[in-house]
Amino acid sequence: MQTAFTLQQLADPDIQEADSVLRRCVHCGFCLATCPTYLELGNELDSPRGRIYLIKDMLENDKRASEEVTTHIDRCLSCLSCMTTCPSGVDYMRLVDQARVRIEKTYRRPLLDRLFRALLSAILPYRRRFRMALRLAGLGRALVPVLNGFGLAGRRLEAMLALAPARLPARSTIKPGVSFTPEGEQRGRVALLNGCAQSVLDPGINLAALRLLSRFGVEVVFPKGEACCGAIVHHMGRADQARRLARANIDAWMEEIEGEGLDAIVTTTSGCGTTIKDYAHLFRDDPAYAEKAARVAALTADVSEYLALLKLPPSRRGAHVVVAYHAACSLQHGQRVTREPKALLMNAGFEVRDVPEGHICCGSAGTYNILQPDIAERLRDRKVGNIASVAPDVIAAGNIGCIAQIASGTHVPVLHTVELLDWAYGDDEADFLRRGGSPFGEGVS
Ligand code: SF4
Numbered sequence: 001m002q003t004a005f006t007l008q009q010l011a012d013p014d015i016q017e018a019d020s021v022l023r024r025c026v027h028c029g030f031c032l033a034t035c036p037t038y039l040e041l042g043n044e045l046d047s048p049r050g051r052i053y054l055i056k057d058m059l060e061n062d063k064r065a066s067e068e069v070t071t072h073i074d075r076c077l078s079c080l081s082c083m084t085t086c087p088s089g090v091d092y093m094r095l096v097d098q099a100r101v102r103i104e105k106t107y108r109r110p111l112l113d114r115l116f117r118a119l120l121s122a123i124l125p126y127r128r129r130f131r132m133a134l135r136l137a138g139l140g141r142a143l144v145p146v147l148n149g150f151g152l153a154g155r156r157l158e159a160m161l162a163l164a165p166a167r168l169p170a171r172s173t174i175k176p177g178v179s180f181t182p183e184g185e186q187r188g189r190v191a192l193l194n195g196c197a198q199s200v201l202d203p204g205i206n207l208a209a210l211r212l213l214s215r216f217g218v219e220v221v222f223p224k225g226e227a228c229c230g231a232i233v234h235h236m237g238r239a240d241q242a243r244r245l246a247r248a249n250i251d252a253w254m255e256e257i258e259g260e261g262l263d264a265i266v267t268t269t270s271g272c273g274t275t276i277k278d279y280a281h282l283f284r285d286d287p288a289y290a291e292k293a294a295r296v297a298a299l300t301a302d303v304s305e306y307l308a309l310l311k312l313p314p315s316r317r318g319a320h321v322v323v324a325y326h327a328a329c330s331l332q333h334g335q336r337v338t339r340e341p342k343a344l345l346m347n348a349g350f351e352v353r354d355v356p357e358g359h360i361c362c363g364s365a366g367t368y369n370i371l372q373p374d375i376a377e378r379l380r381d382r383k384v385g386n387i388a389s390v391a392p393d394v395i396a397a398g399n400i401g402c403i404a405q406i407a408s409g410t411h412v413p414v415l416h417t418v419e420l421l422d423w424a425y426g427d428d429e430a431d432f433l434r435r436g437g438s439p440f441g442e443g444v445s
Pocket residue numbers: 024025026027028029030031032048049085086087088089090
């Protein structure tokens with residue numbers, strides 16, 4: 001694709017980057033076939049190619065973000081399916097990230113939209129506030145029947161309430177600053193990201209990861225000062241807030257790296273993993289953090305990647321349990337981790353079935369299912385239908401957002417991959433049994 005940036009514009013490193021990404025696009029349109037919003041809405045402007053044209057026009061002509069650009073960029077899930085498909089290697093993520101920042105800086109959204117987004121970015125990344133909000137959500141459920149009459153704002157509130165768990169799990173027992181010595185001979189030392197939303201919505205996931213890692217000889221630390229990775233606000237175009245959150249994590253992890261050392265920074269939420277692996281880019285122009293961010297990014301691994309390195313022994317405990325593996329977009333398209341989770345589950349004896357249209361997003365995508373509830377619901381129903389077609393006993397995923405989104409549309413239990421592995425390799429009842437009995441039915445324990 002030809003571009004028409006002036007030399008003066010190209011002096012800006014962001015524009016230079018956008019220029020080199022745009023030049024790779026050959027307009028072939030292959031990406032349209034795998035873009036969830038194009039498949040659902042059928043509008044070229046809701047496809048990767050259409051959005052690329054909108055972004056190109058905005059950047060080349062140094063325009064403020066228009067209502068049209070904002071509408072179509074807001075509808076993008078940042079699922080990055082288009083990047084996996086693109087034969088020319090177009091780094092769409094860089095373009096859409098820039099577009100979101102420009103929208104945030106130059107477009108004045110309607111008042112309710114502004115308030116809603118401000119509320120989400122002030123609550124979701126902070127554990128205590130999020131927990132408090134979930135408590136209030138329990139009280140707000142009574143309002144659901146009347147919310148439909150209040151347009152998009154009502155639908156957003158309804159979507160938010162629907163995603164809140166009916167029963168708030170007990171507070172995570174993992175305290176910042178603790179470390180857990182492994183059983184037997186030590187094979188490694190990792191920091192496990194406790195993060196924000198997941199540790200409130202389902203602290204059992206990290207407990208399962210902790211048990212599993214300990215069982216196989218890995219010391220696990222939870223450094224003081226670690227918190228939200230910044231992904232939630234980064235996807236809302238709030239670059240400064242994202243960097244502030246990321247800096248706190250980098251400081252916390254660097255203390256461990258330079259202290260007793262870390263073999264890896266392990267994440268159990270693939271959305272966070274994708275963002276942390278991109279910290280080097282986020283801080284590329286920050287002399288105080290560029291090097292530290294690059295070290296942190298290089299050490300970051302999804303829990304499935306790290307477990308694969310440990311070469312776990314085969315187990316038969318998962319035999320006769322059919323698992324539909326849902327590949328989170330952030331894991332398969334963002335981090336390109338595709339083999340490890342399935343290989344680990346199969347090694348533990350589970351019968352793993354691929355889900356048709358596995359490359360298509362479930363509609364979760366950070367805060368997307370709250371901000372774009374109608375498209376998100378369509379994508380969820382599409383995903384749940386595809387999952388049902390493989391008749392699983394249980395659904396496995398590696399991202400809390402997907403787990404909550406899919407669980408809101410099915411009665412089949414949806415668990416994190418590490419919860420299934422913890423059960424397969426554990427002596428005790430798995431933590432997920434607290435959800436009301438074995439998810440695998442009679443005869444499987
Ligand atoms: S597949 Fe790649 S090169 Fe083709 S239109 Fe899409 S982004 Fe451009």
